[in-house]
Amino acid sequence: MPFILYAIIDNDQIKGTPANLIHLISEKYKVTLEIISGNTISAFVSKTSSSKVDTSQDNVLKHAALVEVISRSYSILPMRYGSVLTSQEEVLFLLDKNAAAFQHVLGQIYHKEEYSVRVLFSSSHNHEDKRENSDTPEESIPLVLQGNTANKNYLLKKYQNHTIEERRKKYSDDVKNVFTDDIQKLTSCYEVKKPHTAAFLLDAVVLIDSHKKNELIDIVVKMQAMYPQHNVILTGPWPPYSFTNIKTQ
């Protein structure tokens, strides 16, 4: 019988069957959660009728929500949706074969929480930004582009877009530097991602000790005060998806 994997945990954290958690998940998600234990590492799993993964949005969200519930009680390695193994023997093989790697990463995330920090251009600022930059002052136009030919006009337009983009990139780097200077005082585990859309100035994830949440909030509040024209968003805690990448064998 195939098993869906939700999370990996070290055996020291599991003392007996977590009846309350299993009951809660059964009630809320209609999933019968089980624990399969290897020598030092265990996995939260549930039986499934097929090893084929149905990638509907509902299933993905349900999986994420279930992992989230487990992560509220334990320090876990969250497994992404689609982690399905065909038998209990395969689960045990995965646990024992990768025990050292799992334990290493579990040690790094123990009693830590993942948060997301994003800085958005506000909608109004976006419009101002476009208006401010729509024309390049005459004196900053390179000499070679001065003159009124179709080819030069075309290049001038490209050059203006290029300078807007460069200014925006520099500004974004400045915001990123402000954030990283502060966050380094709190943790060395952070990652600044490539923003997914142009509306984001900063898209970062951090892993901090659970008791340092208020210090993180202070950093975010300070950033919002520094950049009142933008919107700073702090979300979490999330299961530590961004800091638990392991190549399993």
Place this chain on the structure above:
Amino acid sequence: MDDDKIIFYAGSANEIIEELEKIHPDNKSRINATPDNVDSGLAKLVLTLIELIRKLMEKQAMRRIEGNSLTDDQIENLGETLMKLENKMEELKKIFNLKDKDLTLNLGPLGDLL
């Protein structure tokens, strides 16, 4: 996203919902080649790569302009070449019914190519 996950946010709810919805990966940034649509699947891939090279050429041209290392004739040639290349890309996009937003590849954790 559950409301209880937002710890700090001073902006309007609509703005963040709108932006976060754009993040969800969709199938448009994947090459979806099947026996029935192999032509357009391949065209999307090839045009994406050409668009990447075209944008790199544009970037390099801007660097040369900033460096003031081009003569007037070279500027005229450069402008004409880039303009023709852009027009040709527009034609090809129309032929294969592709929009600007279609010309990208999802590189997983690295984000989109373009």
